[in-house]
Amino acid sequence: MSTFAAASHADEIIVAWETQDIAEAGELPARHDGSGLNIVRATADQRTLYSFTYREQESGVTDHGFKALAPQ
Template sequence: MDGKTWNALVGIAKDTHTELMRQTGTVIPPTLFALKDGQLLGYVRLRGVYVGEDARGGIAEMSTFAAAAAADEIVVAWETQDIAVACDLVPLHPDSAVNVLAASRRRHWVYRYPYAEQQLPGRTEHGQIPCQPRWLPEPPPVDRGELEPSIEALMKFSFEPFDGASDRESAAYWLEEHGYTVRLTNPE
């Protein structure tokens, strides 16, 4: 993947996170972007889940899209504290951050974008307190960095041969039928 694509995907993750915090008081749900030969094939965003096994399984299940599309790279974005709560785990890091994984079959890098929450006035339409991130200095990316178990499973299964849907359109349809948000792109 080239630097322009990488910067665009990180920008999408951070912008989505910022807008969700402002509009709904929530954070970016785990999101997987699948690429092949440097071209974005589309993305899948986690469905609504219950805490614990459902969240862990739901996150890993997003790999269906990348595996069916025969992706050779994935980018995954998630929020540190959110995934720890959803998966009923101790957080890998004590602070809030949007994490972005860049992975291929043989290697992965973990990038962390820490932030402090700044509360905004008022309430969202569902009674949540809106806020916005104040982005903090970024630590250097970590080659083969430690991952939450569900993200590690997502990464592993994204590159495994897939016996189910034979193409990204079929996988997208199946995932949407099960509550995931999926958007396909048309690679050049």
């Protein structure tokens, strides 16, 4: 991640993703059970990963037929 900041001439970059979304999209195992928000803050010299797990509550169905979930 620090390479991205250096390559783009940025002082720092921040990247955020939802654990289960990335695991499913990349066909990879999730880092932990359940949902979680992950945030990386990277500079040319340092990288910090923050992980915030949370529970979801099913709140119905979307217009496209997917389960609608809300953080609990």
